[in-house]
Amino acid sequence: MSKNQFLCSLDIGTTNTRAIVGEFDRDGQINVVGIGQSRSSGLKRGTIIDIDATVKGISEAVEQAERMIGEEIDQVYVGIGGPQTSLLRNRGVVAVQNEDREITDQDIERVMQAAQVLAIPPEREIINIRPITYVVDGYDGIIDPKGMIGVRLEMEALIVTGKATYVQNIKRCVERADLEVGGIVLKGLSSGMLAMNPDERELGCALIDIGGGVTEISIFENDVLRHFVSIPQGGDLVTYDLAHGLKVPYAQAEQIKIVYGAASPEHAGDGSISIESVGASRPVDVPAAELVYYIQPRVEEIFDYIRTELIRAGFQQPPTGGVVLTGGACQLPGLLEIAESKLTTNVRLYRPGQVGVADPSFTASTSLLHYVAGVSPVVPQKKPARKGNSRPVFNKIKSLFSELFG
DSSP, X not given: OOGGGEEEEEEEOSSEEEEEEEEEOTTSOEEEEEEEEEEOOSEETTEESOHHHHHHXXXXXXXXXXXXXXXXXXXXXXXXXXXXXXXXXXXXXXXXXXXXXXXXXXXXXXXXHHHTOOOOOTTEEEEEEEEEEEEETTEEEESOOTTOBOSEEEEEEEEEEEEHHHHHHHHHHHHHTTOEEEEEEEHHHHHHHHHSOHHHHHHOEEEEEEOSSOEEEEEEETTEEEEEEEESOOHHHHHHHHHHHHTOXXXXXXXXXXXXXXXXXXXXXXXXXXXXXXXXXXXXXEEGGGHHHHHHHHHHHHHHHHHHHHHXXXXXXXXXXXXXEESGGGGSTTHHHHHHHHHTSOEEEOOOOSTTOOSGGGHHHHHHHHHHHHHXXXXXXXXXXXXXXXXXXXXXXXXXXXXXXX
């Protein structure tokens, strides 16, 4: 199996960096075959604060995944999010060039380029672009105009922009880890396409990804990402509260949270935990139920912030399709009930379905893999194509890939 048949996604988070490797089968479907994870120490609230530490985390995660597949990875697709990203909508218009007025791939490429012609501040850059709808000679709501007859082709597009310095720092870290950036994707977009079902995206649904350092809210309506926002509230704040309350190091507080933590008294465990506080002469036994005293207020505060952002986005009432929760911090027992109470709507927890990545902390990295594979199963390769049945999958939509990821 050639390494060119592998696709690797990279999620550089505040607390963990994850690399997921997928392999295409003969039908062109992507399957997870390699997983790598390392602790992140170079980011704070989703922003890079230490290049060397970030590079180290990337290298460790990718090397773990490489050992699983027995091949080297040379190219990755990176998820991006946080306060450095924003959404724009723009429209492109072109005249159909064919004499017979049949719309071709070239016309679609040109209208996509036209949609990217817009005024953005010099400190920002376009990360990627996603078609929302096409219009042919005034007829709108067209999903795929290829092969249709028309004179005028329009496209309404969703454009993701990012702060240029942030994007360049991400690329620099990946390149210093001896990897090539194949493309950058907004995690809120890819996660929504994987975690929500079509009915939820159509009716209106909010995906809430609670990570270690930030919580990202992606609101879909009419099958389009309408709103994206990141708030500096995440699971690490719960850990800090535990660390200060119990007077233990952060790493120990994180382990206590994972093993014994609960967000409500009804879900608290029985028994006690032996804890050796910093500066204490001997360990003390702390009832497991006492952890709720530190955890519950912070979890409630996070959902208060989320509710405020939903209202700010125009949802005075909860989205019709409810809320989908995901992310590593969503696994605390009792958190789902707090979410339903605070958001006053149906809330469900999403976990990726594939073996090895069923933990909700893998949603972003897994969704990146599926999103890129769905847009274009293959990256343009510099090496000559091998003979066989699998290579056509990898060359199928080269031009579309270039348009979407630059």
